[in-house]
Amino acid sequence: MKENESFKEYKDRLDNALKNDFLRTAMDNFAVAYRTSRLNAFSEMDMDATVKEVAAVKANAVKNIDHLLSRFILKAEKAGIKVHLADTAENANKIIAQIAEQTHSKKIIKSKSMTAEEIHLNQWLENKGLEVTETDLGEWIVQMRKEGPSHMVMPAIHLSRYQVADLFSDVTKKHQDVKIEKLVKVARRQLRKKYIEADMGITGANFAISETGTMWITGPSECKITKGKKRQMHIVFLDNGRKKIAQDPLFAQVLQCIRCGACANVCPVYRMVGGHGLGYIYIGAIGLITTYFFHGRENAKNLVQNCTNCGACKAVCAGGIDLPGLIKEIHARIQDELGHPLKSLLLGKVLKNRKLFHTLLRTASLAQKHVRGATPYLRHLPMIFSKDHNFRVLPAITDKPFRDRFETLRSKVKNPTCKIALFSGCVQDFVYPEQLEAAMALFNQAKVQVEFPLDQSCCGLPVLMMGEKQAAKDLGLQNINAFKELNIDYIVTLCASCASHLKNHVPDLVEEYAGNKAAQFSDKVIVFSQFINKVIGIEHIRGNSIPRKTAFHSPCHLCRGLGIKDDPKKLIAKSGHEYIKTDEEETCCGFGGSFSANFPSVSKGILTRKLDDVEKSGADLLVTECPGCVMQLRGGALKQKRNIEVKHLSQIIQPSGSSST
Ligand code: SF4
Numbered sequence: 001m002k003e004n005e006s007f008k009e010y011k012d013r014l015d016n017a018l019k020n021d022f023l024r025t026a027m028d029n030f031a032v033a034y035r036t037s038r039l040n041a042f043s044e045m046d047m048d049a050t051v052k053e054v055a056a057v058k059a060n061a062v063k064n065i066d067h068l069l070s071r072f073i074l075k076a077e078k079a080g081i082k083v084h085l086a087d088t089a090e091n092a093n094k095i096i097a098q099i100a101e102q103t104h105s106k107k108i109i110k111s112k113s114m115t116a117e118e119i120h121l122n123q124w125l126e127n128k129g130l131e132v133t134e135t136d137l138g139e140w141i142v143q144m145r146k147e148g149p150s151h152m153v154m155p156a157i158h159l160s161r162y163q164v165a166d167l168f169s170d171v172t173k174k175h176q177d178v179k180i181e182k183l184v185k186v187a188r189r190q191l192r193k194k195y196i197e198a199d200m201g202i203t204g205a206n207f208a209i210s211e212t213g214t215m216w217i218t219g220p221s222e223c224k225i226t227k228g229k230k231r232q233m234h235i236v237f238l239d240n241g242r243k244k245i246a247q248d249p250l251f252a253q254v255l256q257c258i259r260c261g262a263c264a265n266v267c268p269v270y271r272m273v274g275g276h277g278l279g280y281i282y283i284g285a286i287g288l289i290t291t292y293f294f295h296g297r298e299n300a301k302n303l304v305q306n307c308t309n310c311g312a313c314k315a316v317c318a319g320g321i322d323l324p325g326l327i328k329e330i331h332a333r334i335q336d337e338l339g340h341p342l343k344s345l346l347l348g349k350v351l352k353n354r355k356l357f358h359t360l361l362r363t364a365s366l367a368q369k370h371v372r373g374a375t376p377y378l379r380h381l382p383m384i385f386s387k388d389h390n391f392r393v394l395p396a397i398t399d400k401p402f403r404d405r406f407e408t409l410r411s412k413v414k415n416p417t418c419k420i421a422l423f424s425g426c427v428q429d430f431v432y433p434e435q436l437e438a439a440m441a442l443f444n445q446a447k448v449q450v451e452f453p454l455d456q457s458c459c460g461l462p463v464l465m466m467g468e469k470q471a472a473k474d475l476g477l478q479n480i481n482a483f484k485e486l487n488i489d490y491i492v493t494l495c496a497s498c499a500s501h502l503k504n505h506v507p508d509l510v511e512e513y514a515g516n517k518a519a520q521f522s523d524k525v526i527v528f529s530q531f532i533n534k535v536i537g538i539e540h541i542r543g544n545s546i547p548r549k550t551a552f553h554s555p556c557h558l559c560r561g562l563g564i565k566d567d568p569k570k571l572i573a574k575s576g577h578e579y580i581k582t583d584e585e586e587t588c589c590g591f592g593g594s595f596s597a598n599f600p601s602v603s604k605g606i607l608t609r610k611l612d613d614v615e616k617s618g619a620d621l622l623v624t625e626c627p628g629c630v631m632q633l634r635g636g637a638l639k640q641k642r643n644i645e646v647k648h649l650s651q652i653i654q655p656s657g658s659s660s661t
């Protein structure tokens with residue numbers, strides 16, 4: 001990756017990666033195979049308990065690092081190891097180069113080490129005239145190609161065997177077969193010479209055991225050439241900002257990472273663009289965060305935006321790290337440090353002013369008439385969009401938002417079964433009011449008393465995704481105040497993203513202003529499918545159309561954000577439709593709020609995969625529980641002329657007689 005790349009240059013690089021058919025296929029095959037192998041490998045294990053244990057052990061080591069380090073040094077020195085402490089990358093490089101000089105080493109072999117990549121050790125040593133050879137096959141391949149690893153565990157995953165055969169043919173000056181076993185033999189033959197000739201070996205260490213001073217060996221071994229003499233063993237401990245991270249109450253968890261690479265393996269963006277697109281040195285979710293600390297904000301500022309906030313990384317992280325939360329935090333920090341872009345600053349200011357925001361939406365609804373035509377969609381994109389954004393058909397803003405319809409939709413309920421307030425979110429209020437109308441019919445039928453506080457506004461997630469943390473806090477507070485006087489049992493929302501944000505993030509965001517009020521508010525928030533199933537009871541529901549083969553797209557914020565997996569499917573079954581399980585039901589659709597606007601080509605790639613998967617299942621109806629996902633999936637299905645109709649869950653279970661879109 002180029003230093004200090006502009007956003008445009010970064011996007012161009014991603015577009016090139018998207019055009020790389022081999023990369024696309026390799027990443028896809030890997031993502032699908034990884035999911036199955038992971039399930040099989042961990043089927044007998046209690047993964048939640050294991051992750052908690054790993055996280056606790058690592059957190060404890062971080063907390064006691066000074067004590068553990070001094071004990072390690074004591075033991076290691078007793079075992080004849082020379083221990084060095086390097087506070088910066090440069091100092092670590094200097095120490096290692098000095099050891100090479102003192103030992104008259106010219107040829108170095110190196111095993112795989114991400115820390116060595118972090119400090120650009122090879123380049124440093126090569127600049128000193130030393131020959132460094134990577135001995136991990138993947139690392140050796142990328143070293144010869146003069147590029148960095150594209151995965152922390154599988155460095156050359158982006159390359160085909162044909163590319164490797166060409167490379168090996170160049171290196172050996174002899175044509176090489178593309179068979180993998182033959183290529184491995186070529187590598188063995190080449191590397192064996194390097195082992196024999198080496199003066200010095202370098203490796204990273206996954207674990208250091210302070211009780212014994214052990215890495216994977218304890219102390220230098222006997223030198224076979226000079227009998228009775230021992231080899232030298234040096235250990236370089238690198239700080240490079242880690243102690244500062246350890247003292248940060250929020251970011252200390254970053255040090256719980258065990259560099260397993262799982263956060264990349266499940267990331268929908270990594271799957272599209274590979275590690276050179278989603279990383280600087282460290283790749284995947286953890287790379288988006290550590291780049292800021294180890295390689296500076298200039299190298300992190302584009303990367304941190306390239307995240308759909310799908311939460312897949314957090315769900316598999318062996319170190320129990322809240323990766324999406326930290327990515328958003330880094331994004332906000334970078335904007336505070338470098339200045340907020342006009343676009344996000346303006347959006348934050350507009351959203352914070354509910355009256356202004358809603359007036360603008362109403363004005364836009366009138367202004368869009370010439371681009372709208374007779375359908376509920378925009379015929380062509382307004383000027384603020386570029387042609388890249390044309391990958392999905394966009395819906396028009398409604399003529400009459402839900403807030404203007406509510407009074408005519410509510411029924412006066414005597415002896416209600418339950419009292420609720422609806423949280424609509426901006427998209428359902430101003431774009432898809434019919435989704436809320438369908439729910440209202442159901443609530444009325446179930447004798448639920450419904451309120452709709454008009455002071456409610458955007459949930460704040462879109463601005464949080466754009467690095468505008470203060471605006472997200474202000475919106476959280478406005479919403480808490482909008483609902484606080486109501487005598488209600490639940491705050492029901494039909495948007496999984498709003499529900500997850502209001503429940504999981506708002507209390508932390510507004511804690512300093514709202515204290516307990518925030519927790520009382522978020523405790524009442526419940527998503528539609530769970531409310532219908534668990535509160536008013538599934539027997540109140542009936543379907544409203546002829547049964548169809550129906551796939552479900554589980555919004556990321558529903559299945560991972562809220563941990564709700566079965567409620568929507570139970571409702572599909574109750575509606576009389578035939579639920580069809582798709583392979584990637586819980587994989588992101590590529591919407592991600594501002595993500596799809598910032599990275600339209602990546603968003604399109606993720607969306608296309610999702611639609612392929614639904615089409616493969618034979619379903620012609622696709623149901624979901626988030627208006628953002630509806631916008632993405634329906635817009636994509638229409639644009640790509642797929643035989644897939646996309647609906648919100650509320651629209652397939654409304655009582656007959658209600659209208660549906
Ligand atoms: S939240 Fe999703 S898109 Fe973002 S880094 Fe994690 S897996 Fe990737």
Ligand code: SF4
Binds near residue numbers: 256258284286
């Ligand atoms: S999944 Fe967690 S432990 Fe594994 S590399 Fe990513 S951040 Fe580190």
